[in-house]
Amino acid sequence: MSTPADHDPxxxxxxxxxxxxxxxxxxxxxxxxxxxxxxxATLARWEQRFAPLAEDLAPIAAPARVWTRIERxxxxxxxxxxxxxxxxWNDLRLWRFVGIGxxxxxxxxxxxxxxxxxxxxxxxxxxxxxxxxxYMVATIARPDGVAHWTxxxxxxxRDIVVVPAAKxxxxxxxxxxxxxxxxxxKPMPLGVFxxxxxxxxxxxxxxxAHVSAGAVLAxxxxxxxxxxxxxxxxxxxxxxxxxxxx
Numbered sequence: 001m002s003t004p005a006d007h008d009p010x011x012x013x014x015x016x017x018x019x020x021x022x023x024x025x026x027x028x029x030x031x032x033x034x035x036x037x038x039x040x041a042t043l044a045r046w047e048q049r050f051a052p053l054a055e056d057l058a059p060i061a062a063p064a065r066v067w068t069r070i071e072r073x074x075x076x077x078x079x080x081x082x083x084x085x086x087x088x089w090n091d092l093r094l095w096r097f098v099g100i101g102x103x104x105x106x107x108x109x110x111x112x113x114x115x116x117x118x119x120x121x122x123x124x125x126x127x128x129x130x131x132x133x134x135y136m137v138a139t140i141a142r143p144d145g146v147a148h149w150t151x152x153x154x155x156x157x158r159d160i161v162v163v164p165a166a167k168x169x170x171x172x173x174x175x176x177x178x179x180x181x182x183x184x185x186k187p188m189p190l191g192v193f194x195x196x197x198x199x200x201x202x203x204x205x206x207x208x209a210h211v212s213a214g215a216v217l218a219x220x221x222x223x224x225x226x227x228x229x230x231x232x233x234x235x236x237x238x239x240x241x242x243x244x245x246x
Contacts, residue, residue: 134245160201163198187232
């Protein structure tokens with residue numbers, strides 16, 4: 001398979017799907033994919049893999065005053081006496097940066113998950129990508145919709161990657177524990193993880209069979225080391241449905 005700039009095909013296609021390639025890189029990859037069926041298939045696979053993450057992105061609506069400013073700047077509305085309205089809230093450039101920033105934050109979270117998944121457990125420094133392997137993803141959010149963590153599960157390697165989307169405040173002497181809740185079943189513990197840094201955890205073999213698109217991930221606040229009962233004992237602060245990513 002020939003690829004632009006002799007790049008790793010898997011990583012290049014992942015970067016394309018994430019939208020982090022520059023214009024020249026995207027054009028080169030698209031041209032190569034037109035004549036390379038294997039590369040085109042790899043590209044399609046990565047786009048499908050990241051599609052569920054994009055579905056969780058909430059749109060950001062600009063205030064009506066911003067659209068009024070746009071219409072005025074384009075000449076569809078008369079200019080106010082003394083010039084157009086000023087102030088940071090009416091600055092179109094601000095809202096452009098807000099939109100771009102929200103998109104880049106989501107892409108950065110996906111990229112961090114990708115980096116973790118590219119390093120097989122117990123083999124530091126390698127960059128093997130598990131191909132044709134089902135992945136599950138979830139965005140774990142508070143009841144008010146604010147995302148706290150993104151989770152990627154590699155079912156073949158039985159590996160869980162948790163990446164913080166925010167920096168939650170956890171009381172001293174308490175820990176965050178991840179749970180899998182399959183339809184009609186009790187919560188199954190997946191392990192304690194640091195609330196504010198990316199973490200990789202092994203998935204218990206007996207839990208793998210219960211992972212499905214109908215399952216829910218939840219995070220509860222527990223004593224250090226996790227729940228002593230095998231079930232959540234503290235408040236459940238965030239939940240999120242699992243989705244297939246491959």
